[in-house]
Amino acid sequence: MRAVARNLLRYAGYTLLEHMPVQQSERSRAREAQKYWSDVNQRAFHSNSHWKGSQGVPERVWLELGKPHLTLMLDHLTLRGCSLPVGRVVEWGCGGGANAVHFAPVTDSFVGVDISQATLDECGIVLRSMGQENFQPVLTDVSNPEAAAGALAGTADVFLCTYVFELLPSQEHGQRILDIANRVLRPGGTAIIQIKYETADRKTRSRQWGYRRNLANMTTYCIDDFWQRAERAGFTPVSISLRPKDDLIDDERYAYFVLDKPGG
Structure with missing residues (x-):
């Protein structure tokens, strides 16, 4: 009976946590994020990082x-009258290369930014x-993403970021990445960013x-709020x-924003 009672209390605790407005400080969440993505032995690391293979994504x-x-x-x-190849694409959170294998062949330079050295190596x-030698890896960290962006300022034609914003520690951190995207892009450049959106x-x-x-x-947005943040x-x-449903990764509520940087 005691074991049953303990299990009931544990379940009740998890249920309360799911429905109560429990919060950690952003600093604490950032530390946890850095710890998770720095350790390839974390549960589901390979699949969450979109590595190809038996441990990751089929x-x-x-x-x-x-x-x-x-x-x-x-x-x-095409709508803008641009032709291939694209000069430089910067992917923020390149993971195991699921985007890179499609983008690198149509670019002069493909820059992959990630907080995991192992994942950069895998990409x-x-x-x-596949014979692509135009890859430039850039290691960053959760607490200071601006440092990694400094050398890339004004060099990119496209800034790409998918399956990342929902993993960030907070909406405020997401605002920092939006600011970085604008800084990295040349005038007239384009950002393609995917978020998870909130519903009622x-x-x-x-x-x-x-x-x-x-x-x-971890971090979701109202669609109009993200538009205004951009x-x-x-x-x-x-x-x-x-x-609304992403069958490939069995997840839901993704919104894709196409954002242009004025000028150019």
Whole structure:
């Protein structure tokens, strides 16, 4: 009976945590995030980082992940009368290369930024295995992403960031990444950013606690709020497309923003 009582109390505790507005400080969440992505032995690290293979994402699925993102970029560039190759693409959070394998072949230079050295190494291995030698890895950290962006300022034609914003410690941290995106892009450049959006269901709000447990829903946004945040970062929002269900990774509520930096 005591064991049953303990299990009931443990379950009740988890239930309360799911529904109460529990919060950790952003600094604490940032530390947990850095710890998680720095350790390849963390549970589900390889799949969450979109590595290809048995420990990560099955190859047939992995090969499909980046195709819609490439199409989004190509469609936008076509509307603007731009031709290939793209000069430089900076992907913030390149993971195991699921986007890179599609983008690198149509760029002069592909820069992958990540907080995991092991993941940067994996992305490089994948690209070299297909004959791509235009990969530039950049290691960053959660607490000071601006440091990694300094050398890239004003050098990119496209800034790409998918399956990342929901993993960030907070909406305020996301604002910093938007500011970085604008800084990295040349005048007239384009950012393609994917977020997880909130609905009327309170379960879709940012979790703000327990990074390892809730990393895929750590930070969510109201769609209009993210649009306004992009404007505050200096962007002109061009379009937004919604994917209520992402069957490839069995997740939901993704919004894709296409943002232009004025000028050029």
